[in-house]
Amino acid sequence: MDALTHTLLAADVQDRGAAVEAYRVTKRFGALTALDEVSLKVEAGSFHCLLGENGAGKSTLVKCLVGYHPPEEGSFLVDGREQAIRSPRDAQRLRIGMVYQHFTLAPGMTVAENLLLARGDLPLRIDWRREKAALAAFLASTPFRLDLNARVADLAAGEKQKLEILKQLYLGQRLLILDEPTSVLTPAEADEVLGLLHGMTRDGRLTVMMITHKFREVSAYGDSVTVLRRGKLAGSGKVGELTTQDMAEMMVGSAVFVATAPRRRAADPERKTGEIRLAVDRLCADNDRGMPAVRELDLVVRAGEIVGIAGVAGNGQKELIEVLLGQRSARGGALRVDGETYGATRAELRRHGVFSLPEEPLRNACVPTMSVAENMGLRDFDIAPFSGGWLSLRFLRRGALTRRAKEWIEAFGVRPPDPSAAIENLSGGNVQRAVLARELSGAVRLLIVANPVFGLDFAATEAIHRRLDQARNDGAAILLVSEDLDELLELSDRILVMSEGRIAHQVLAGYVDVAEIGRHMAGGAGHGTGH
Amino acid sequence: MSETTDGLAFGSLALALLGGALRVSTPFLFVSLGECITEKSGRINLGLEGTLVLGAMGGYGVSLLTGSPWLGVLAAGLCGVLMGLLHGGLCSLPKVNDIAVGIALMLFGTGLAFFLGKPLIQPQAPMLPSVELGAWSDDEQIRSALRINVLLPVGLALAGLLHWAFRASRWGLALRLVGDNAAAARALGYPVVPIRIGATAAGGFLAGVGGAFLSLYYPGSWNEGLSSGQGLMAVALVIFARWNPLRCALAALLFGAAGALGPALQSQGITAGYYLFNAAPYVLTLALMAASWTPGQTLAGAPGELSFTQR
Ligand SMILES: Nc1ncnc2c1ncn2[C@@H]1O[C@H](COP(=O)(O)OP(=O)(O)OP(=O)(O)O)[C@@H](O)[C@H]1O
Ligand SMILES: [Mg+2]
Numbered sequence: 001m002d003a004l005t006h007t008l009l010a011a012d013v014q015d016r017g018a019a020v021e022a023y024r025v026t027k028r029f030g031a032l033t034a035l036d037e038v039s040l041k042v043e044a045g046s047f048h049c050l051l052g053e054n055g056a057g058k059s060t061l062v063k064c065l066v067g068y069h070p071p072e073e074g075s076f077l078v079d080g081r082e083q084a085i086r087s088p089r090d091a092q093r094l095r096i097g098m099v100y101q102h103f104t105l106a107p108g109m110t111v112a113e114n115l116l117l118a119r120g121d122l123p124l125r126i127d128w129r130r131e132k133a134a135l136a137a138f139l140a141s142t143p144f145r146l147d148l149n150a151r152v153a154d155l156a157a158g159e160k161q162k163l164e165i166l167k168q169l170y171l172g173q174r175l176l177i178l179d180e181p182t183s184v185l186t187p188a189e190a191d192e193v194l195g196l197l198h199g200m201t202r203d204g205r206l207t208v209m210m211i212t213h214k215f216r217e218v219s220a221y222g223d224s225v226t227v228l229r230r231g232k233l234a235g236s237g238k239v240g241e242l243t244t245q246d247m248a249e250m251m252v253g254s255a256v257f258v259a260t261a262p263r264r265r266a267a268d269p270e271r272k273t274g275e276i277r278l279a280v281d282r283l284c285a286d287n288d289r290g291m292p293a294v295r296e297l298d299l300v301v302r303a304g305e306i307v308g309i310a311g312v313a314g315n316g317q318k319e320l321i322e323v324l325l326g327q328r329s330a331r332g333g334a335l336r337v338d339g340e341t342y343g344a345t346r347a348e349l350r351r352h353g354v355f356s357l358p359e360e361p362l363r364n365a366c367v368p369t370m371s372v373a374e375n376m377g378l379r380d381f382d383i384a385p386f387s388g389g390w391l392s393l394r395f396l397r398r399g400a401l402t403r404r405a406k407e408w409i410e411a412f413g414v415r416p417p418d419p420s421a422a423i424e425n426l427s428g429g430n431v432q433r434a435v436l437a438r439e440l441s442g443a444v445r446l447l448i449v450a451n452p453v454f455g456l457d458f459a460a461t462e463a464i465h466r467r468l469d470q471a472r473n474d475g476a477a478i479l480l481v482s483e484d485l486d487e488l489l490e491l492s493d494r495i496l497v498m499s500e501g502r503i504a505h506q507v508l509a510g511y512v513d514v515a516e517i518g519r520h521m522a523g524g525a526g527h528g529t530g531h
Numbered sequence: 532m533s534e535t536t537d538g539l540a541f542g543s544l545a546l547a548l549l550g551g552a553l554r555v556s557t558p559f560l561f562v563s564l565g566e567c568i569t570e571k572s573g574r575i576n577l578g579l580e581g582t583l584v585l586g587a588m589g590g591y592g593v594s595l596l597t598g599s600p601w602l603g604v605l606a607a608g609l610c611g612v613l614m615g616l617l618h619g620g621l622c623s624l625p626k627v628n629d630i631a632v633g634i635a636l637m638l639f640g641t642g643l644a645f646f647l648g649k650p651l652i653q654p655q656a657p658m659l660p661s662v663e664l665g666a667w668s669d670d671e672q673i674r675s676a677l678r679i680n681v682l683l684p685v686g687l688a689l690a691g692l693l694h695w696a697f698r699a700s701r702w703g704l705a706l707r708l709v710g711d712n713a714a715a716a717r718a719l720g721y722p723v724v725p726i727r728i729g730a731t732a733a734g735g736f737l738a739g740v741g742g743a744f745l746s747l748y749y750p751g752s753w754n755e756g757l758s759s760g761q762g763l764m765a766v767a768l769v770i771f772a773r774w775n776p777l778r779c780a781l782a783a784l785l786f787g788a789a790g791a792l793g794p795a796l797q798s799q800g801i802t803a804g805y806y807l808f809n810a811a812p813y814v815l816t817l818a819l820m821a822a823s824w825t826p827g828q829t830l831a832g833a834p835g836e837l838s839f840t841q842r
Contacts, residue, residue, distance in 0.1 A: 068718060089720040104718045106711035108835055109704075117708050118719055122701040 017207035018078055018096065018174040019044035020065070025074030027060055029425070032416060034060040035071065038233045040226045042175075044079070045204040047197075049218045049239070050211045052228035053251055053457045054429025055415040058211045061228065062177045066091040066098045078175075092120060097173035099164040099181055107153035111146050111163060118167045138170060142196075154289075156314040165193060178210040182217060183455050187485070194221050213457045215244045229253055230415075252459060273493070274303030276339070277352075277446045277477035278324075283333035285319045293319040295501035296333070299479075301446070306468065306478040308492030310485055312521050316501035317481045318359070321450050324479070325356050327364070337446060353445030355379075357452050361435040366423050373398075373405035373419035376438045408437035413460070428455045436464060444471050450481040465491060485517065497521055543672055544799055550676030551791015552784050553683060554749050558583065558758075559783035560686040561741030562765035563772065564693060565611075565734035567779050570769055571697065572730035573710035573836030574622055577633030579738040580762025581640020582614040586742025588644035588651065591753040595656035603656070604682075604743040611739025612732045614640055619728030629838060637762070651753045659748045680748045682740070689737075690780035697776070706730055710834035738762065764816050771819045773832040789815045 020042045027035040034057045042048040052058045064071040067085040075082050078094050085091050091098075105114050112135055116122060135148055144162045152160065161181060168176050176197065182190035198221045200206040212218060218225060219239060226236040227250040235250040278301040287293035293316040301307045311317055322328035324335070326344025335342045337352045348354070358364035366375050377386055386401050387394040405419035412433045414426070423431060432455065439447070452468065453461040468491060472478050482488050488495055489512060497505035497520040505520035507513070562579050569576045576582075586607035594603030618636050622629045665677030696703040709716045709726045716723050741761070746753045768786060772778035793808035 066718075087720060088718055092720055098718075100718065102714075104712070104715040106708050106715055106835070108711040108832070109707060113704060113707075117704055117721075120720060122704065124701050126699045126701065126704070128699055 016174070016204050017045040017201060018094070019080065020096070020175055020207065020209070021077040021080075022061070022065065023075050023077065025061065025064055025071045025076075027057075027064055027069070027071045034231050035064070036231045037074070038228065038231070040233070040236065042207060042209055043224070045201055045207055046223040047201045047221050048207070048209045049222040049225045050209060050228070051213075051218070051225055051247055051251055052234070053230075054433070054455075054460060055230075055427040056228040056251075057231045058228055059179055059427065062098060062179060062209065062211065066096055066177065068098075089120075092171075095172065095174040096177070097168040097171055097175070098177040098179065099161075099168060100179055103160050103164065105152045105160060105163060107151070109152060110148065111150050111152065111155075112148040114152055114163065115148075115167055115170055118171060135170075139166070142166065142169065156312075162189075162193070165197075173206070175207045175209065178208065180211055180213065180455055182212065182214065190217070191220075197221075213455070213461070215247065215458065218247070219244065227251055248458065251457065273305045274475065274477075276300050277303050277337060278479065279336040279339075280320075280324075281334040281336070283320070283323065283335065284331045285316075285323050285328055286331055287316075287319055292331075293501050294323070294330075297498075297502060299496060299503060301477040301479050303445075303477050304472060304475050305493040306472050306480055306491050308488035308495045309479070309481040309498050310488050310495055310517055310521060311483075311498035313483055315498050317450070317498055319501075320498075321356075321358055321448060321481060324448050325358055325364075327358075353443050354448070355439040355442060355444050355446070356448040357432075357435060357439050357450065358448075359450040359454065362424065362428075362431050365435045365439075366431065368424035369422055371420045372409070372414065372423050372426070372434050373402045375423045375434060376405045376408055376419075377401040379438060379442070408441060409434075411441075412437040413463075429457060429460060432456055433460060436467070440467050440471065444474075444476045447471060447476050447478045449478065451483060452480070453484075453487065485514070489514075540799060544795055546672055546676045547795035547798055548788045548791050550678075551795055552788035553676070553679050554787070555790045556783045556787025557680060557683050557686060557744045557748075558741040558761045559765050559768060559786045560683070560690070560780055561744070562738045562762050563768045563779040563783055564686065564689055564776055565737030565741070566766050566769045567693065567734075567772070567774060567776055568706070568737070569615075569731050569734035570837060571710045571774060571834055572706050572727045573713060573834050574619075574629045574727055574731060575633060575766070575837060576615070576618050576636075576731055576734055577630055577763070577766060578614060578618055578636030578640060579633075579734070579765065580758065580760065581637040581642075581644075582611045582735050582738040583640075583742040583745070583762040584758050585610045585614060585640040585644040586739030587746035587757050588648040588742075588753060589739070590743030591651050591656050591746040592648070594658075594747055595651065595654055598657055600657050600659045600747050603747055604659070604740055607739040607743035608736040609739070611735035611737065611742070613735070614739070615732035615735025616728065618735070619731035622731075623724045623728060645755050648753055648755075655752075656747065658751055659744070661748070680744065682744050682748070686783075687780055690776040693776035707834070710836050713836050738765075741765075760813075764812060767816045767820060770833075771816075774834065775832070786812050786815065 022038060022040045024037040024039055025035055026033065026037055038057070038061060050058050050061070063069055065076060065085065067087045067090050070086050076085055077083065078096070083090070083094060085094070106117070112132055115135055116126070116131060132148060139146065139148070144166055146159060146163060146166070152163065155163065165181065181193065194217060197206065197208050201208050210217070222239045224236065224238050225242065225247060227234040227247060229251060234253065280297060280299045283294055283297045284292065285294040297320065299307070309317060319328060323330050324344065337348070337354065342348055342352070356365070362368055367378070380386055381396060381401065382394065385397065387396050402419050408414070409417045409419060414430050414433045414437065423434060426434065436452070449468070453464055456464065468478060468480070480488065480491060493509050495507050495509065495512060495517065496503045497517055499520060505517065507517070562583055566576060566579055589610040590603040590607030593606035594600045614636060618632055621627055621632045659680055659682070661678050661680055663674065663678055665674035668674055697707060705721050705726060708719070709721060709723050713723050745757050750757070764786065768782045769779060772782045789811040792811045793805055796808055797805055
C-alpha cells in the first residue's frame with residue numbers, strides 16, 4: 001500500500017482528492033423520474049457512502065456524475081467550481097473515474113490491453129515492450145496480482161473487479177466512484193480492496209464514493225453517507241453520528257428492524273429430513289472452453305433441508321448449476337430427481353416441482369426485452385389459466401398474466417410497479433425480485449439457487465432469506481450455491497465445499513469450523529495452507 | 532517410365548493449382564480483409580458481395596473513361612466506401628439489424644451495377660499490368676503460374692499490416708474494444724458509432740478494390756456473371772480464419788487453390804466431373820465451417836458484439 005501511495009505521490013505531488021457536489025440533479029427515463037432534485041456533498045479526501053434500496057437511483061446518480069447519461073436538470077461542482085460533465089471524456093478530464101456495477105471490460109482482450117485502452121491518450125504506434133514494463137512496474141506497486149497477458153474472459157469475477165479498480169488507480173483518479181464493488185468479492189478480498197482505498201483517502205490523495213448495501217462496510221470504512229429513497233434525497237450525515245438503525249430508516253422511510261447478528265441459530269443437527277429429492281451421481285461437465293469443470297461430483301439433497309455449496313468462484317459451481325438447469329449438457333454421470341432420471345425438460349421441471357434462481361438472472365432466467373408480466377409468466381404461460389379457450393387452441397390470456405404479475409409485484413416489492421415495463425430496464429435488484437416471485441410462488445419441491453441476494457438491499461435480503469427458510473420448513477429440498485459464507489452459515493443445514501470441480505469437504509451445520517472450510521475452499525485440503 | 536510421367540503430371544497439376552491460387556485468391560483476400568476490419572468493430576456486412584460487383588463495374592467504367600486502370604481501382608474503392616457508409620449509417624439507426632441491411636445492400640449493389648454497367652459489356656477497358664515473378668524460368672508453365680498482379684502482394688502486405696495494427700496501434704485497439712464491448716467503449720469515451728461506420732467504410736473500400744481486380748485483371752472484363760459469390764464466401768472465410776488477418780490471407784489462398792481445382796484438372800485432361808470440381812470452394816466453405824464449429828463452445832476470438840455471438 002505504501003509503495004502504491006509513493007508511486008502516485010511521485011507522479012504528481014500537487015494532487016489531492018477532489019471535492020464534489022451535486023446540486024438539484026434531475027434525471028428522467030421517459031415517464032419515470034429516476035432522480036428528483038437530488039443534492040449531495042462529498043468532501044475532499046473523504047470516503048463517502050451512497051445508500052438506498054434497490055431502484056432508489058444510486059447508479060443513475062453516479063452515472064450522471066461521470067457523464068454516462070447527463071441529467072436533464074441540475075449541476076455538478078468539482079472543487080467548488082461548476083463543471084459541465086456531458087460525456088465520460090469530461091469526467092476523465094476532471095479525473096473522476098468509476099467502477100460500474102456491471103463489468104466494463106473488453107472480455108476478448110488482455111489485461112494489458114484493457115489497462116492501456118483506459119488511458120485514452122494512446123500513441124498512434126504502441127511500443128508494447130515499454131508499455132508492458134511500465135504496467136508491470138505499476139502492478140508491482142499495488143497489492144494486486146494479475147497476469148498482464150491473460151484474456152479478461154478467462155479471469156474470475158474477483159479478478160475482474162480488481163482489474164476494474166486497478167484501471168482507475170492506473171489513471172490516477174482524484175475521485176473514484178464504486179458501484180457495489182464488493183458484491184463479487186469474498187469478505188477477505190473486499191477488506192483488502194477497501195482497506196487499500198481507505199488508506200489512500202487518509203493520505204488525502206483520493207476521494208472515494210461507494211454505493212453499497214452492506215452496513216458493515218459503511219461503518220468500517222465510511223466517513224459520511226448520503227441516502228436516496230425512490231429518486232429523492234432521504235438524508236445524509238457523518239458515519240459516526242448515525243447508527244445502522246438510522247441509516248436503514250432513512251432508506252425505507254419508516255421504522256425497521258435490522259438484524260445485526262445472524263437470525264437463525266445453527267440448524268439442529270438432529271433435525272429430521274425427508275426422502276432424497278435430488279441425487280447427483282458422478283457428474284462430469286466441461287466449461288465453455290471445453291476443459292473439465294465438474295469432476296465426478298456426488299451429492300444428495302433431501303426434502304426439508306438446505307444444502308449449501310461454498311467455494312471460491314470458478315471451481316465448477318456455475319457449470320454444476322447450468323447442468324442442473326438444463327443449460328449445459330453433462331459429459332458423464334447421472335441426475336435423478338425423486339428417483340427418476342432427470343434431464344431438466346419442461347415436463348420434468350413441472351412434474352417434480354423444480355424451480356431455480358440462477359446467477360445473472362437477467363441473462364439466465366429472463367427474456368430481457370419482454371415485459372415484467374411476460375417474464376413472470378415464462379413458467380406457465382402455456383397452461384391454464386393463462387392460456388386456453390376456444391377449441392382448446394391455447395390462446396394466451398394476457399389479462400390473467402397481468403393480473404397475477406400485479407399481485408407478485410405487490411408481494412415482492414418490485415419497482416417500478418408496472419407489469420408492462422421491459423424487464424431489462426429494471427434495476428439489478430428488482431430483476432432479482434421479479435424472478436424470485438416467479439420461482440418461489442409455485443409449489444416448490446426442489447429449488448436450485450445461486451447467489452440469491454446478489455446486489456439486493458438489506459430489506460430484500462432479509463425477505464428472501466426468510467422465504468428460503470420458509471420453503472425449506474414447508475418441505476422443499478434446496479440446493480444453495482453462494483460465494484457469501486455468512487449467508488451459507490445462516491441458512492444451510494449442511495455445507496459442502498466445492499473445489500476444482502469436486503466436493504472437497506462436507507459438514508453439518510452444527511459442527512462448522514470456519515477456518516477448516518476456508519482451508520478447503522483454498523484447495524489446501526489438510527496440508528500446507530501456507531499464507 | 533510411367534512413374535516419371537505421373538510425377539510430371541502431378542508437378543504440373545500442383546503448378547496449375549499454385550497459379551490458380553495466386554490468380555483467383557486476390558478478390559477473396561481483399562474482401563475478407565475488409566470484412567475482418569468491419570467484423571472486428573462488431574458489425575457484419577453481408578453486403579460486400581454487392582460492393583464487390585459495384586466496384587468491378589465502377590472500376591471498369593473509370594478505367595475505360597480515363598484510360599488509367601489505377602484510377603479505376605481507386606474509383607472501385609470509392610464505390611466501396613459509399614456502400615460502406617450506407618451500411619454503417621443505416622445500421623446506426625435504432626433497431627436496425629446489420630445482417631438484414633447487408634442482405635438488402637447485396638441486392639442493391641449488384642442491381643445497381645447491372646443497371647449502370649449495361650453499356651460497359653462490349654468495350655474493352657485498359658487492364659491492370661501483371662508482374663512476371665517467373666521471368667527466371669524458361670518453362671512457360673512456371674512463368675504463367677507466377678504471373679501475378681501487383682494487388683496480390685499489396686493485399687498480403689496489408690494482411691501483415693492489419694495483424695500488427697490490431698495489436699499495436701491506437702486505431703486497432705480502439706476498433707477491437709468497440710467490437711468487443713460497446714458499453715465499455717462508451718464508458719471510456721470512445722466514439723462507438725463513428726468508429727463502426729469508419730470500419731465499415733474501410734471494409735467497403737477493400738471489397739471495392741477486390742471487385743476492380745475481377746474486372747480489370749482476372750477474368751478481366753465486365754459482365755453480369757463476373758462474381759460467383761466470392762463476396763459472400765469471404766464472410767465465411769473470416770469466421771474460419773477466426774478474425775485474424777494473417778489467417779485470412781492463408782484461407783484466401785486456400786480458397787483460390789480450391790477454385791482453381793476444376794480448370795487445373797481440365798488442363799491435365801481430366802474432364803470428368805468438371806462442374807463438380809468447380810464447386811470445390813463452396814464445398815470447402817461448408818466443410819470448414821462444420822469442422823471449425825465445436826458444440827457447446829463459444830467461438831474463440833469472435834468479437835463479443837457481433838450479433839451472432841451474443842447470447
Ligand atoms: N436506461 C434506463 N431506462 C429506463 N429506466 C431506467 C434506466 N436505468 C435505470 N432506470 C430506472 O431508474 C430507477 C433507478 O435505477 P438505478 O439503477 O439507479 O437503481 P439503484 O439505486 O442503482 O438500484 P440497485 O441497488 O438495484 O442497483 C429504476 O427504477 C430503474 O428501473
Ligand atoms: Mg445500481
